[in-house]
Each structure stands twice: as C-alpha cells, then as structure tokens.
Amino acid sequence: MLKTNRSFIVTFAGGCSLVMITFGMTHSLGLYLIPISNHLNAGRELFSLAMALQVLFVGIAAPIFGGFADRYSPAKATTVGILILVLSRFWMANIDSPFDLIGSFILGGFGGAGFLGIVLGAVGKSVNPANRSLFAGVIMAAGSFGQFVITPIINTLIHNIGWASSLYYIVYISLFLLICSYFLSFSGKTKPFSKDTDQTISQALKQAAANKNFKLLTIGFFVCGFHVTFVGTHLPAFLEDQNLPYWLSGWALALIGLFNIVGTLMSGYLSGRMPKKNVLAAIYSLRSILFLFFILSPMNEISVLLFASILGLLWLSTVPPTNGIIADIFGPKYTSMLFGITLLSHNIGSFLGSWLGGRIFDYAGSYDYMWLLCIALGFVSSAFHFPIKADSIETISTSQKNPI
Amino acid sequence: MNILTILTAFTLCWMLIEITVFLSSKLTTTNNTQLSYESFIWSLRILAVLLLGGLIIFMDLSNDFDLKSHIFVCRI
Numbered sequence: 001m002l003k004t005n006r007s008f009i010v011t012f013a014g015g016c017s018l019v020m021i022t023f024g025m026t027h028s029l030g031l032y033l034i035p036i037s038n039h040l041n042a043g044r045e046l047f048s049l050a051m052a053l054q055v056l057f058v059g060i061a062a063p064i065f066g067g068f069a070d071r072y073s074p075a076k077a078t079t080v081g082i083l084i085l086v087l088s089r090f091w092m093a094n095i096d097s098p099f100d101l102i103g104s105f106i107l108g109g110f111g112g113a114g115f116l117g118i119v120l121g122a123v124g125k126s127v128n129p130a131n132r133s134l135f136a137g138v139i140m141a142a143g144s145f146g147q148f149v150i151t152p153i154i155n156t157l158i159h160n161i162g163w164a165s166s167l168y169y170i171v172y173i174s175l176f177l178l179i180c181s182y183f184l185s186f187s188g189k190t191k192p193f194s195k196d197t198d199q200t201i202s203q204a205l206k207q208a209a210a211n212k213n214f215k216l217l218t219i220g221f222f223v224c225g226f227h228v229t230f231v232g233t234h235l236p237a238f239l240e241d242q243n244l245p246y247w248l249s250g251w252a253l254a255l256i257g258l259f260n261i262v263g264t265l266m267s268g269y270l271s272g273r274m275p276k277k278n279v280l281a282a283i284y285s286l287r288s289i290l291f292l293f294f295i296l297s298p299m300n301e302i303s304v305l306l307f308a309s310i311l312g313l314l315w316l317s318t319v320p321p322t323n324g325i326i327a328d329i330f331g332p333k334y335t336s337m338l339f340g341i342t343l344l345s346h347n348i349g350s351f352l353g354s355w356l357g358g359r360i361f362d363y364a365g366s367y368d369y370m371w372l373l374c375i376a377l378g379f380v381s382s383a384f385h386f387p388i389k390a391d392s393i394e395t396i397s398t399s400q401k402n403p404i
Numbered sequence: 405m406n407i408l409t410i411l412t413a414f415t416l417c418w419m420l421i422e423i424t425v426f427l428s429s430k431l432t433t434t435n436n437t438q439l440s441y442e443s444f445i446w447s448l449r450i451l452a453v454l455l456l457g458g459l460i461i462f463m464d465l466s467n468d469f470d471l472k473s474h475i476f477v478c479r480i
Binding site: 130251262273301 | 406409410412413414416417420421424425428429431432437438439444448451452455456459462463
C-alpha cells in the first residue's frame with residue numbers, strides 16, 4: 001500500500017513539475033518577440049504568425065501525443081515530446097531566416113503539445129474519481145505558477161546573456177524535464193481506481209465521435225480558447241486606449257495570473273462536489289456577465305482590477321471539469337487522447353480570438369464588436385454545457401465485439 | 405501603482421471566493437475521501453496571501469520588468 005502511495009506521489013510530483021516548467025517556458029516565448037524580430041530585420045507580424053502557428057500545432061499534436069501516451073506510456077510520450085522540444089529550441093537559437101523561425105516554432109508546438117493532457121491522464125488514472133478534478137486543479141495551478149516563476153528567470157537570462165544564449169539554457173532545462181518524465185513512468189505502478197478495458201484507440205475515437213456529450217464539450221472548449229487569448233493578447237492595448245494609468249495593465253495581467261492559480265484550484269474542488277457540467281456552464285455564463293459589466297461600467301482603476309481578478313478566477317478553471325467530464329464519460333484509459341481533441345478545439349479558438357481581435361479592431365476602430373462576440377459566445381457555450389450527461393458509458397471493446 | 409486600489413480589488417474578489425466555496429460546502433454532500441471545506445479554504449487563503457505578498461514585492465522591486473511583454477498569447 002505504501003509502495004502504491006509513494007508511486008502516486010512520485011507521479012504527481014513529476015507531472016506537476018513537468019507542467020510547471022513547460023508552461024513557464026512556452027509562456028515566456030513572447031519575450032523573444034523584439035530580439036528575434038530585430039535579428040531577422042522583420043516586422044512583428046512574422047513572429048506573431050509563428051506564435052499563432054505554434055498554438056495551432058499544439059492543438060493538432062495534442063491528440064496524437066495523448067493517444068501515444070494512452071497506448072504505450074506517459075513517460076515514453078513525454079520523452080519524445082521533450083526531445084522534439086529540445087531540437088526546436090536549438091533550431092530557434094540558430095535562426096537566420098523566416099523559414100527557421102516558423103519551422104522551429106511549429107516543431108516546438110508539436111513537441112510541447114501533449115504534456116498537459118498526458119499528465120492529467122496519468123494522474124487521473126491513479127486517483128479516486130471523487131478527487132480527480134481537485135488533482136487536475138492542482139496540476140493546472142502548478143502550470144499557472146510556472147508561468148509566474150519561469151518567465152522572470154528567462155527575462156533575466158535574455159538581458160544578461162542575450163536571447164540566443166538564453167535558448168541554450170532552455171535546452172538544458174528541457175533536458176532536466178527528462179527526469180520528470182521518468183517520474184511519470186511510476187503511474188503504471190499505482191493502484192488503478194477503475195478496471196482497465198481492452199478497448200483500442202480507434203474504437204475509443206469512434207465512440208467519442210458518436211457521443212453527443214463529447215461534441216458539446218469540445219465545441220464549448222473552443223470558446224474558452226477564444227476568450228482567454230483575445231483578452232490576454234488585446235487587454236493591454238484596450239486599457240491603453242482608455243487613457244488609464246500606465247501601471248494598470250501590468251497589474252491587471254498580474255492579478256489575472258494570481259487568481260488563475262486560485263481559480264483552477266477552486267474549480268477542481270467544486271467539480272468534485274457538484275456536477276462538472278454545471279461548473280462549466282457557470283464559468284462561461286459568468287465570463288459573459290463579467291464582460292458585459294466591464295464594457296458598460298465606467299473605466300477606472302478599481303473596475304479594471306476587479307475585472308482582472310474575477311476573470312483570473314475564470315481563466316483556465318475550465319480545464320479540471322472538462323478533463324473530469326471526459327474521464328467520467330469514457331473512463332480514464334484514453335483521457336489524454338480525448339482531452340487532446342478538445343484541446344485542438346480550444347487552440348483553434350485561441351487562434352481565432354487573437355487574430356479576430358486585431359482584425360475587428362482594424363476594421364471598426366474599437367474592440368466593441370469583439371466584446372459583444374465574446375459575450376454571445378460565452379452564453380452559447382454555457383447553453384451547450386447544460387444538456388451534457390456526464391454519466392459513464394459502456395465502452396465498446398474488442399472483447400465485446402468478438403465475445404469468446 | 406496604488407496599493408490601496410489593488411488591495412481593494414483583491415479583497416472584493418476574495419469575498420466572492422469565500423461565499424462561493426462556503427455555499428458549495430453547505431449545498432453539496434461529500435464523501436470521506438474528499439478534502440474538507442476547512443482544509444481547502446485555509447490552504448487557499450495561505451496560498452493567496454503568499455502569492456499576493458510575493459507579487460507586490462516583485463512588482464515593486466522589478467521596475468524594469470515589463471509584465472505586459474510576457475503575456476503574449478495565452479496558451480495551454
């Protein structure tokens with residue numbers, strides 16, 4: 001029993017460290033915008049395009065790596081991902097052309113794609129289903145914390161040793177991740193809380209594709225990506241347009257980050273106590289109500305900071321219940337892959353949120369239409385979540401199709 | 405920066421958290437394997453105070469640290 005507990009603790013610690021460091025490293029890529037754009041004598045659009053493509057490839061590769069982890073092992077899948085990530089950062093440190101920039105970012109997106117889904121899946125298989133969402137919340141909080149801790153470190157490195165050299169340090173940090181990846185191999189030694197089935201990946205995919213609840217969940221998660229990326233990318237510019245104090249946008253983003261950590265923990269806790277679909281529906285509705293209040297209320301320091309704090313609570317808090325619903329419906333065996341599919345939808349939303357924000361601003365001269373779109377999408381997503389039935393379904397497996 | 409404004413926003417948001425978690429503990433039933441309300445809320449309070457303290461020190465001391473430039477595209 002002790003061995004089982006120790007195995008779980010090692011798996012959980014390794015998973016949290018992996019998500020924390022990779023979230024931090026991915027999130028700090030924005031720091032390279034100016035130095036790399038200057039190095040290539042290119043405008044900022046090229047870097048933005050590379051970033052957007054990376055986000056898309058994270059979504060595209062997430063189900064592939066998730067499937068790999070479910071089929072073989074989380075440790076093997078993350079090891080492959082880390083090696084691809086190392087290659088991409090090495091390439092990025094030696095870029096000389098736009099092709100190198102875009103290529104290295106796409107490779108980085110592909111390599112770093114599956115970490116979150118794989119870790120959520122590996123930990124989710126080893127915990128009591130009643131606590132699964134809470135542990136997912138802790139993993140997400142670790143990731144959010146990593147964004148806070150790693151970003152200043154990389155910022156210091158860039159200022160002290162230059163952007164290209166700093167990337168070599170990222171390569172070394174990435175190699176350290178191999179230890180975290182090894183810790184994930186202990187997930188196979190933990191006591192499983194649900195009986196394993198002999199369902200294949202293609203059967204799981206077919207079953208998910210035919211499941212109405214999974215479709216609703218995936219479409220709903222699109223809105224999450226749309227909201228957070230639009231706000232994360234365009235909020236500083238929006239606040240500057242309002243002639244508010246210069247320190248405000250930095251603090252607004254800092255409070256979003258702080259309450260994001262609290263919000264993911266809270267969401268994980270609440271998802272273990274009440275129906276997860278209701279938690280999700282409430283999050284999306286509250287986002288819409290919050291956006292509505294924000295654009296209607298007078299803009300001042302307190303309204304902006306309060307908006308940022310509450311938005312932080314709702315920021316990535318959708319992940320624990322979304323992941324939990326998938327595990328509840330289909331069981332934990334293919335959670336990594338199926339969560340990867342929802343992540344693809346999320347990242348398409350991210351891509352559109354970022355791009356449409358700029359496009360609509362250029363067209364209309366303000367973000368008003370974009371805010372209205374965000375409000376409408378939030379309510380639509382909320383409505384999509386209410387009919388979800390998160391009851392466990394009987395998995396279609398090889399043995400059922402070919403009974404002995 | 406105006407620390408009083410930041411603390412006001414933080415406190416107002418925290419009140420929302422306290423109410424939500426308290427109501428959820430009263431309106432729902434739990435089993436023995438789940439974390440209790442007291443354990444959870446106290447962990448959250450300690451974490452939030454530590455994070456806020458760290459953030460205030462960090463933002464105050466790091467004048468050359470432009471947080472806006474770090475939040476480029478939110479990604480999972």
